[in-house]
Amino acid sequence: MRPWVWIVGAGVVSVLSAGCVERRMLIVSDPPGATVLVNGQNAGLTPASVPFTYYGKYDITLIRDGYQTKTYQARIRRPWFQFFPIDFAAEVLYPGHIQDNRTLSFQMEPMIQPTSEQLIRGAEAIRQRGQTLGPSEN
Numbered sequence: 001m002r003p004w005v006w007i008v009g010a011g012v013v014s015v016l017s018a019g020c021v022e023r024r025m026l027i028v029s030d031p032p033g034a035t036v037l038v039n040g041q042n043a044g045l046t047p048a049s050v051p052f053t054y055y056g057k058y059d060i061t062l063i064r065d066g067y068q069t070k071t072y073q074a075r076i077r078r079p080w081f082q083f084f085p086i087d088f089a090a091e092v093l094y095p096g097h098i099q100d101n102r103t104l105s106f107q108m109e110p111m112i113q114p115t116s117e118q119l120i121r122g123a124e125a126i127r128q129r130g131q132t133l134g135p136s137e138n
Helices: 003-016 086-093 116-133
Strands: 021-030 035-038 041-045 048-051 056-063 070-076 098-107
Touching: 021 035, 021 056, 035 048, 041 048, 056 098, 070 098
Parallel strands: 021 098
Antiparallel strands: 021 048, 035 041, 035 056, 056 070
16 A cells, blocks of 8 residues: 555544543532522532533522522633644644533622611612602503
8 A cells, every 4th residue: 555545544543533622610609509500501509510612701600598699700711722723732633631620619698688677768768769759650
């Protein structure tokens, strides 16, 4: 056989057997057991391991009884092997498997219960605003 056939064959085999980059974020909350939404999609309870496909900003919402529901904006930066032209070698030519794991940790804040006096003052303020509006037209 001709030598170029071996070279082309080896190239095709190396490309087909090339590895890939697997990206995952581990979302951890204190306390654990919070419901996690990643960009509005349910990802389970913390600690939650979620695959991701792009680097950049993600909206992480944590929900748990007795704690304030809060949305955090997390930014996941590209690692050194994801910059051009190294990314081509890492994604296509490197025969192994690359794992990019990120851990995002969040401290949840307890729900603050208003006192009876604060509730009464708030209700009084709403009633006074309602009286200034006048009758509604149907």
